[in-house]
Amino acid sequence: MTTRIAAGYLPxxxxxxxxxxxxxxxxxxxxxxxxxxxxxxEQLILLAAKVRKAAQENLAVMPVMDVVDAIDRCIAxxxxxxxxxxxxxxxxxxxxTGFDAEMTRLGINAILKTFRRPQLLRFLAEDFGDPGLLDxxxxxxxxxWTRAYGPKLLGHVWAGNVPGLPLWSLVSGxxxxxxxxxxxxxxxxxFAGWFARVLAEVEPRLADTLxxxxxxxxxxxxxxxxxxxxxxxxxxxxxxxxxAWRAHAPVGTRLLExxxxxxxxxxxxxxxxxxxxxxxxxxAATDMLRWDQQGCYSAQIFYVERGARVxxxxxxxxxxxxxxxxxxxxxxxxxxxxxxxxxxxxxxAVAMQAARGADVELLGSSAxxxxxxxxxxxxxxxxxxxxxxxxxxxxxxLDDAAASLSAQAAYLQTVGLMAxxxxxxxxxxxxxxxxxxxxxxxxSMTMPESGWHHDGRFSLLDxxxxxxxxxxxxxxxxxxxxxxx
Amino acid sequence: MNKxxxxxxxxxxxxxxxxxxxxxxxGGGEDAFNELxxxxxxxxxxxxxxFQRYCRQLGKTPRTARHWRDIPAxxxxxxxxxxxxxxxxxxxxxxxxTSGTTRSDIKGRHYHPHLQVYDRSxxxxxxxxxxxxxxxxxxxxxxxSEDMMPxxxxxxxxxxxxxxxGAPGSGYFIDENGMDVDALIATLSQxxxxxxxxxxxxxxxxxxxxxxxLSARNLTFRLPPGxxxxxxxxxxxxxxxxxxxxxxxxxxxxFGVRADDCINMYGMTELSTQFYDNGNAVxxxxxxxxxxxxxxxxxxxxxxxxxxxxxxxxxxxxxxNFNSVTTILTEDAGIAADGGFLLLGRAQxxxxxxxxxxxxxxxxxxxx
Numbered sequence: 003m004t005t006r007i008a009a010g011y012l013p014x015x016x017x018x019x020x021x022x023x024x025x026x027x028x029x030x031x032x033x034x035x036x037x038x039x040x041x042x043x044e045q046l047i048l049l050a051a052k053v054r055k056a057a058q059e060n061l062a063v064m065p066v067m068d069v070v071d072a073i074d075r076c077i078a079x080x081x082x083x084x085x086x087x088x089x090x091x092x093x094x095x096x097x098x099t100g101f102d103a104e105m106t107r108l109g110i111n112a113i114l115k116t117f118r119r120p121q122l123l124r125f126l127a128e129d130f131g132d133p134g135l136l137d138x139x140x141x142x143x144x145x146x147w148t149r150a151y152g153p154k155l156l157g158h159v160w161a162g163n164v165p166g167l168p169l170w171s172l173v174s175g176x177x178x179x180x181x182x183x184x185x186x187x188x189x190x191x192x193f194a195g196w197f198a199r200v201l202a203e204v205e206p207r208l209a210d211t212l213x214x215x216x217x218x219x220x221x222x223x224x225x226x227x228x229x230x231x232x233x234x235x236x237x238x239x240x241x242x243x244x245x246a247w248r249a250h251a252p253v254g255t256r257l258l259e260x261x262x263x264x265x266x267x268x269x270x271x272x273x274x275x276x277x278x279x280x281x282x283x284x285x286a287a288t289d290m291l292r293w294d295q296q297g298c299y300s301a302q303i304f305y306v307e308r309g310a311r312v313x314x315x316x317x318x319x320x321x322x323x324x325x326x327x328x329x330x331x332x333x334x335x336x337x338x339x340x341x342x343x344x345x346x347x348x349x350x351a352v353a354m355q356a357a358r359g360a361d362v363e364l365l366g367s368s369a370x371x372x373x374x375x376x377x378x379x380x381x382x383x384x385x386x387x388x389x390x391x392x393x394x395x396x397x398x399x400l401d402d403a404a405a406s407l408s409a410q411a412a413y414l415q416t417v418g419l420m421a422x423x424x425x426x427x428x429x430x431x432x433x434x435x436x437x438x439x440x441x442x443x444x445x446s447m448t449m450p451e452s453g454w455h456h457d458g459r460f461s462l463l464d465x466x467x468x469x470x471x472x473x474x475x476x477x478x479x480x481x482x483x484x485x486x487x
Numbered sequence: 488m489n490k491x492x493x494x495x496x497x498x499x500x501x502x503x504x505x506x507x508x509x510x511x512x513x514g515g516g517e518d519a520f521n522e523l524x525x526x527x528x529x530x531x532x533x534x535x536x537x538f539q540r541y542c543r544q545l546g547k548t549p550r551t552a553r554h555w556r557d558i559p560a561x562x563x564x565x566x567x568x569x570x571x572x573x574x575x576x577x578x579x580x581x582x583x584x585t586s587g588t589t590r591s592d593i594k595g596r597h598y599h600p601h602l603q604v605y606d607r608s609x610x611x612x613x614x615x616x617x618x619x620x621x622x623x624x625x626x627x628x629x630x631x632s633e634d635m636m637p638x639x640x641x642x643x644x645x646x647x648x649x650x651x652x653g654a655p656g657s658g659y660f661i662d663e664n665g666m667d668v669d670a671l672i673a674t675l676s677q678x679x680x681x682x683x684x685x686x687x688x689x690x691x692x693x694x695x696x697x698x699x700x701l702s703a704r705n706l707t708f709r710l711p712p713g714x715x716x717x718x719x720x721x722x723x724x725x726x727x728x729x730x731x732x733x734x735x736x737x738x739x740x741x742f743g744v745r746a747d748d749c750i751n752m753y754g755m756t757e758l759s760t761q762f763y764d765n766g767n768a769v770x771x772x773x774x775x776x777x778x779x780x781x782x783x784x785x786x787x788x789x790x791x792x793x794x795x796x797x798x799x800x801x802x803x804x805x806x807x808n809f810n811s812v813t814t815i816l817t818e819d820a821g822i823a824a825d826g827g828f829l830l831l832g833r834a835q836x837x838x839x840x841x842x843x844x845x846x847x848x849x850x851x852x853x854x855x
Contacts, residue, residue, distance in 0.1 A: 339787075339798050339820055343834040346787030346800070347564070347818070354568040357540050368789045 007094060009191040010039040011198035011214040014052045020045070023216075025188065029100040029336060036098070036191055038216040043227040049213040050183050050231035054154045056210035057181030062152075064207070066126065066136040069176055072205035074119040079200050081114045091196055095165045099190055100335035101293065106165065109293060112449050113166035117173055121452035126177060128453035129462040136178060136466075145473035150466040152178030153256075157232030159247060161239050162189025163296035171236045172197055172212065174461045185228060186216040219243065226250045234258065234465050258464055260457055263298035263415035264385065266305065266407055267444050268400050268429070269317060270421035274310030279317055282420045285445030287324035289418055290372070291332050292448040295388045298457075299416040299440070299447050303385035303393045305403035314396035315363070318376040322365040325372040325390060334371040334390055341389055348387035349373060355381050380406060400425065404432035411437030415457060418447040498573075498600075498809050502526055506604065506779075506806060510611060515778035523806055524555035527813050534573035538812055541565065556783060560790060560802040560816035563757050566595030571811045574600040579810075583640035585756045597640070597756050600810050605759045608807040609647050612777045616763040617686075617717055617750055618652055624713075626657040627674060629666070629689025629697060640756045641719065645688055648717075661693065668700045675708045675742070684713030687742070691718040691734065691751075698741045709743030716744050719752040721832075735767040753830055757815050759807035762827070775827030779806040782828055784821055798822050800834060 004026070012020065022037045041049065061069070082088055096106040115121070126133035130150065134140050139147040156175040160168045168184060172194065175182040184194055194214045202209035217224045219239075229235055229250035236258045237247045244259050251257045267289055273282045289301035304321070306314035337345070352364045352375045361378035372390035375383065379396070386392045397403050400421065407414055414437035419426060430441055439458035440450065450456070480486065498506075502523075509515055509523055529549040532539050538561065542548055547559045563585075565571060572579060576598050585595035599605055618624070628645050636642040649657055660671050678685035687694075694716070701707065716738055721731070735746050747766035753774050754761040760780045764772035776782070783792055784799030793799035801821045804814040820834040 339800065340834050343787045343800060343818065343820075346816075347562070349788065350562040350564055353541070353544060354564060357537065357544065357569060 005034040005094070006037065007034060007192070008037045008039070009186060009195050009214075010216055011195045011202075011212060012039055012041065012049060013056075013202075013210040013213060015039075015041065015045060015049065025191075027098045027100075029097045032097050034094055034097050038186065038188075038191055040217050041215050041224075043223050046183070046215065046224060046227045047231065049215065050155055050181075050228075052210055053181035053183055053213050056208075057154065057179065060207045061176070061179045061181070061211045064179070066133050066177065066179070069179065070119060070122045070126070072201065072208060073117060073122060073173055073176055075204040076197065076201045077114050077117045079204060080197070081111065087196070087200070091192065094192055095190070098192055099162075099165055101165070102332040102334075105292065105332045109164075109448075110166055113169060116450075116452040117169060122173070122177070125173075125453040125461065129460050139469075139471055142470075146476065147471040149469050150178065151469060152180035152466050153233030154181060155232050156180040156182050156465060157228050157235040158182060158184035158194075159228075159235070159237040159239065159243075160184060160187045160190075160194065162187030162191075164293045165190050165193050167238065168194035169197060170456065170461065174465060176201075176208070176211075178462055178465045180234070180465065182212045183228065183231065184212075184214045185225075186214060188216070188218065191216055220246065222250070229255060236260070256464075258459070260298070262413060263457070264303075264407075264410050264413040265299050265301055265416035265418070265447060266303045266385075266403070266414075267301040267418040267447070268403050268421065269304060269306045269444065270400055270419075270425050271307040271310035272422045272425065273420040274307070274312040274317060276311060278420075279310075279312040279320060282444060283317060283320035283324045285418075285420065285443070286321050287328060288445045289447040290325065290390055290392055291328060294335050294390060295386065295392075297448050299450060300388075301392060301418060301447055302388070303395060305395050305397050305400060305406070307400055308396055308398050314394065315376055315378075318363075318365060318374055318394040321394060322372075322374050325366070325374070326370065329371050337389060345373065345387045345389060345391055348375075348384060348391055351383055355383065400429055401432060404429060404436045407433070407438070408436035414438050416440045416442060416447050416450075418442055418444040420444040498530065502530060503604075503809070506809060507607070509806070510607065510777075510779050513778075520778070520781065520806070521555050524558060524804055524813055525549065525552060527806060527809060528552055528555075528558045530809075531573055531812055535571060535812070537565075537569035538571055541569070555781065555804050555814075556792070558804060558814045560783075560785070560804075560814045561812045562816045563595060563755070563818065565815075566597060566757050566811075567593045570596075570598075572598035572600075573810050574598065581643075582638060583643070583756045584638040595756060597811055599759075602643070604807050604809055605643075606647055608760045608777070608779065609644055610651050612761060612763070613648060613652065615777075616765075617648075617715065617752075621652075621684075621713075623652055623654040624684055624686050625655075625678065626653040626686045626688060627671065628657075628659045629661060629687060629693035630659075631661050632659050635663070641690065641754070644754065644761070648688055661689075666693065666696060666700070668697070671697065672701075672704075672706065675710065678710055678714070679708055682711045684715070685710050686715050686717070688717040690720045691722055692720065694718050694738060695722075695734070698737055701741055707741055707743070713748075714742070714744050715748040715750060716742065717750050717752055719754060731767070732770045735770075755803075755815075755817065757808075757811070758803060758805045759809075760805045771829045771831065773824045773827045774830050776803075780804065782821075784823055784828065785816070787816065787834070790816070795823065798831060801828065801830075 021040045023040055024035055024037055026033055026035050092107045096103040132140055135150040139149040142148050158171045172182060186194060198212045198214055230252055232255055234256045235251055237244060238260045240262050244261050267286050269282050286304055306317045308314055352362055355362045360381055363376040366373035375393045377393055377395045417433050417438045419441055433441060506523060509519055532542060532549050542559050545559050552558055579598040580601050581599045583597045626649055628649055630645050631642055633642045633646045660667050735749050738749050739746055746768040749767045751764050752761050760776055762774040762776045764774050781804045783802045785802045786793055787800040798820055801817045801819045818833055820831040821828040
């Protein structure tokens with residue numbers, strides 16, 4: 003039986019006034035049909051006006067701590083395993099994305115947990131020190147006063163690679179009291195609408211401050227409309243998508259881009275004794291398995307240091323063993339023909355290197371839902387074809403890894419490390435210099451902490467406009483006071 | 488058509504003779520195809536060491552192959568990375584090279600000890616699918632000549648068409664200076680006046696350039712009934728990409744040739760046989776080849792056949808590829824259709840869904 007569900011969240015627009023497009027998702031023998039709302043450019047302008055007005059009237063005047071409480075109550079509802087809506091969403095998201103059901107459930111929990119009250123407060127403190135800046139002018143140590151204003155309308159363009167992704171920008175928008183108008187990804191059109199509906203239920207005053215629509219990516223007319231309506235625009239997507247939005251955004255619209263990224267795991271010789279290496283392999287496998295490497299933070303290549311009891315080649319075998327053993331715990335998504343072709347091309351490229359005499363070993367048969375290429379030295383090979391494929395590259399020292407990664411500086415994001423404290427702090431500046439924006443423990447690559455500097459940027463500060471009252475204004479005003487001397 | 492010389496180098500005379508006989512025999516037959524494919528596999532496995540290594544890596548040898556479907560399909564990248572030739576390249580009369588898309592610095596090479604089989608394959612099938620019974624007709628070629636592009640299989644193909652099937656008055660309209668639009672206009676106007684069917688053949692993008700030039704001069708033609716067009720190659724990587732359906736509508740508007748008489752040829756440098764459709768009135772049209780080439784739709788990772796009705800990657804077993812490898816794995820997606828397959832375009836690798844960098848992006852970054 004096919005489940006039918008409507009995506010999006012369009013306050014003030016009756017369903018019958020909208021054009022709907024249907025998209026069917028299938029996974030593991032189940033199918034769901036999602037109706038996607040495709041407003042006209044005129045309707046988008048109406049939505050933007052409604053959201054802007056509601057945000058000014060209801061959200062802008064709400065103390066930021068009340069906003070935090072509202073989000074916290076919303077997230078608590080979404081985390082409630084007994085809530086039938088949550089259970090249904092687990093099922094639907096797992097079909098829509100194709101991800102393993104248990105992986106989806108755990109992954110959604112992990113994301114939601116980063117947005118509870120304590121984490122939200124940390125999130126605010128990270129960027130503002132004093133979150134009261136969002137409510138009122140606050141005194142500055144140097145003199146004068148400052149207040150932070152969120153945009154009246156924050157535009158969002160989401161990607162569909164990992165469910166829950168819209169939460170980062172939606173929550174950020176709420177915290178800076180911005181109205182939000184988002185464009186759903188065709189590949190994961192459910193999560194954002196779910197959040198908006200629950201939020202409206204737990205805090206009706208915020209019901210009209212969000213709107214979530216859809217159209218096929220590349221629709222220039224609608225994309226230009228969203229770009230023109232937005233004061234700040236957050237876009238997730240590949241190079242071509244980013245370039246298109248850049249062309250749409252008028253002067254004065256602040257564009258925040260999150261593009262394709264490359265992330266890597268580094269395993270030090272210190273972690274390659276008989277016991278530790280198995281742990282390292284397990285953690286490395288986790289960073290490949292979670293979301294089947296669809297995240298910007300997913301490990302695509304591992305650099306493994308020579309010189310320990312366990313050689314890099316043995317480590318690659320141990321990693322292969324982990325991937326093989328855990329394919330039953332978390333089954334891989336069914337791949338599209340294009341994804342399969344990508345893996346085939348990658349495997350072929352590895353096989354061709356081997357046929358030409360390079361010291362490279364392909365681990366994993368064509369029937370396995372994973373593959374590793376073990377390389378004794380660097381080769382002109384793509385690090386990964388995603389969906390549980392990666393290179394394991396032997397290096398004499400992890401310093402070489404930093405040097406090698408710096409060639410991809412513009413794309414580099416997360417580096418997962420398994421190394422001694424001395425190595426961590428010796429490598430950190432090298433990796434920072436190489437372009438990395440986040441160093442974390444191996445095994446934690448896919449779980450960024452709340453308040454992280456995503457792609458090296460500020461989640462909240464990048465959204466706001468700071469308004470200063472200079473000391474001169476204050477002093478000049480003193481001269482006009484009734485009680486002046 | 489010259490009678491092939493079965494003593495030509497590169498293949499045991501008995502296989503070559505049987506191959507030519509098979510091509511001549513209408514329909515061919517499944518068993519005979521199978522037998523020839525396996526004989527060629529054995530021959531190529533023995534004499535082509537790169538191919539042998541590749542087969543061994545996959546654990547597939549002639550000993551275990553019972554059916555042409557068991558022959559390992561070599562990815563077209565293999566033509567870039569390996570020397571796939573039974574006869575040493577320096578003893579080959581001709582090498583065709585790919586133009587390359589993603590790895591443009593490295594060209595795929597297809598070695599031909601001689602072109603007797605290639606030419607015969609081309610001519611027999613072209614006569615049937617494009618000439619449709621006509622012995623010769625006047626032709627205009629919208630592509631450079633073989634002299635200009637000696638390593639282009641398409642230049643050779645079009646030369647064969649011109650010399651084997653062109654009536655007096657046929658010729659090239661592209662030379663070192665580009666397309667001779669004035670000469671084309673004069674020729675097409677003449678054809679209109681004569682009422683004699685005319686054929687234009689060339690790369691798809693040449694037609695686009697021609698149509699742009701004609702519309703800049705506000706010119707359209709109504710070529711006489713029986714006229715036909717042959718385009719090939721599509722638009723990947725060209726400066727202007729237009730949807731194929733719109734392309735054939737524009738062809739009709741520009742030349743007055745019915746969509747049924749606009750034929751698209753699907754060929755590859757890595758093959759020695761071409762596929763055609765029977766016109767482009769419906770989209771996408773069914774493509775099919777002659778009886779000496781067979782096509783499977785496979786899962787690109789496992790190489791196994793896709794379930795009936797599902798999209799797969801095209802793998803072709805071309806008996807005319809006697810010197811390289813009979814069976815190649817393309818990067819083109821297709822789906823089975825009555826009498827052939829529908830070509831669904833290049834499977835571009837994973838469509839990157841979000842912020843995880845996919846391979847194509849990486850390759851672009853690596854080249855930057």
